[in-house]
Amino acid sequence: MTEQTAKSGRRCLAVVLAAGLGSRMKSAQPKVLHALAGRSMLAHVLATLREADVSDIVVVVGPDQEGVAQEAAAMIPHATIAIQAERLGTAHAVLAARKSLEKGFDDLLVVFADTPLVSAETFIAMRAVLAETKAAALVLGFEAADPTGYGRLILEQGQLIAIREERDADPSERALTLCNGGLMALAGEQALGLLDRIGKANAQGEYYLTDIVALARDTGQEAEVLIVPEDEVMGVNDRVQLARAESLLQDRLREKAMRAGATLIDPASIFLSFDTQLDRDVIVEPHVVFGPGVTIGEGARIRAFSHLEEARVGAGAIIGPFARLRPGADLAEAVHIGNFVEIKATKVGAGAKINHLSYIGDASIGAKTNIGAGTITCNYDGFGKFKTEIGAGAFIGSQTALVAPVKVGDGAYVGTGSVITHDVPEDALAIARERQIDKPGWAKAFREKYRK
Structure with missing residues (x-):
């Protein structure tokens, strides 16, 4: 089973079921919009389908889930949105995509938006089985450490003959550990006919997609099982499972980063996002969040203890400890950003240093400029944002406030403790502070006054 098999001109439709209420999440937000590694579960699933070369996608949502539909459209603009007006089971949800099913496809993938860890390789393998066998249905299965709560895969002489939901299973079937992972691939020619034959004679009175296996066998068609690791088909139904899925995904991302040449000194304490890019020989110390x-x-x-988002860091730069790079931070090579420094919407030139206790926002910093401790750009007046421009080779003294909009020229010096409200010419020295006044004996008299 190869990627070439899945990409051999066969058209594939994926129906992504995203209409569940997710009441166990106890959230005002739809379950499938809860995030893992900086991206919603739904977006993870859609991205994986795209990676697996699925040509057409239908996302099935509930009638009150505009946010889910918007997320799907943002991720896959050409995706079709289908509405499941009533929640009457998984097969009923798939048939909400009837108009797309009627167009005819070689392969149909039924995917769950709350099962975000399935890999593109698994989707490709599922399609390959359909291409290489006469199977009408393929089910993802796994060997469960604890099968409680899962549907069981019923085999007879090595062949899949049925999927039994636990509430409908007899004691011998409940003893089985080969369980249903939920996802399914169906041969396009048979899919709609089989789906239309599914009834609701079960404990829940719902249309179970799982019944399709027995229906296929009853009509002389084959059903196959593809076994994958249990973690891959983990569904997320509550906050505990969401945390477990986050942990599993983080392990994947960390391993991928390290195998690509990055050093993570304490991998378990480092959190990556789905799109974090670490070039070779990057070193990440403990407790960093991307x-x-x-x-x-x-x-x-x-x-250690730095936090970065929507930021670019150049080769050889040093960030932190305890640094924060906010959206729009764009740092060139060999930049030094030190402890308790926050950068936002700012370009910092090569070799520049901002080493201590500073806020630099809505600014540009020239190459090899030094920003002293406690410097801030005053970029917001309560209504608008304004820019500070500092040239190359400049020196900004400690405890300087740069009141934007303002420019400091190349090679200029700004004296410590200055409040800069006007442009500073290149190679000039700017000092903007009150003259020091000393009052001899004042402090002693003040103390004696309050001792009486």
Whole structure:
């Protein structure tokens, strides 16, 4: 079974079931919009389908789930949105996509938006089985450490003959450990006919997609099982399972980063996003968090307890410890950002240093400029944001406030403790502070007054 098999011109429709209420999450937000590694579960599933070369996608949502539909459209603009007006079971949900099913496809994948860890390789393998066998249905299965609560896969002489929901299973069937992972692939020619034959004579009075296996066997068609690791088909129904899925996904992302040449000193304490890019020889110290949209250049070092999101860090840069890079931070090579420094919407030139206790926002910093401790750009007046521009080779003294909009020229010096409200010419010295006044004996008299 190869990727080439799945990409051999066969058209594939994926129906993504996303209409569940997710009441066990106890959240105002739809379950499938809860995030893992900086991206919703639904977006993870859609991205994986795209990676698996699925040509057409239908997302089935409930009538009151506009946010889910918007998320799907943002991720896959050409995706079709189908509404499941009543929640009458999984087969009923698939048939909400009837108009797309009637167009005819070689392969049909039935996917759950709350099962976000299935890999693209597994989707490709499912399609390959359909291409290489006469199976009308393929079920993802797994060997459960504890099968309680799962549907069981019933085999007879090695052949899949039925899926039995636990509430409908007899004691011998409940003893089985080969369980249903939920996802399914159906041969396109047979899919709609089999789906239309599914009834609701079961304990829940719902249309079970799982009944399709027995229906296929009754009509002389084959059903297959593809066994995958239990963790891959883990469904997320509550906050505990969400945390477990996050842990599993983080392990994947960390391993991928390390195998690509990054050093994670304490992997378990480092949190990555789905799109974090770490070039080779990057070193990440413990307790670093990467939000979405972060790229780290070759040989950079991210020191402990730093937080980065939507930021670019150039080769050989040093960030932290305890640094924060907010959206729009764009750091060139060999930049030094030190402890308790926050950067937002700012370009920092090569070799520049901002090493201590500073806030730099809505600014540009020239190459090899030094920003002293406690410097801030005053970029917001309560209504608008304004820009600070600092040239190359400049020196900004400690405890300086730069009141935007303002420019500091190349090579200029700003004296410690200044409040800069006007542009500073290149190579000039700017000092903007009150003259020091000393009052001899004042402090002693003040203390004696309050001792009486």
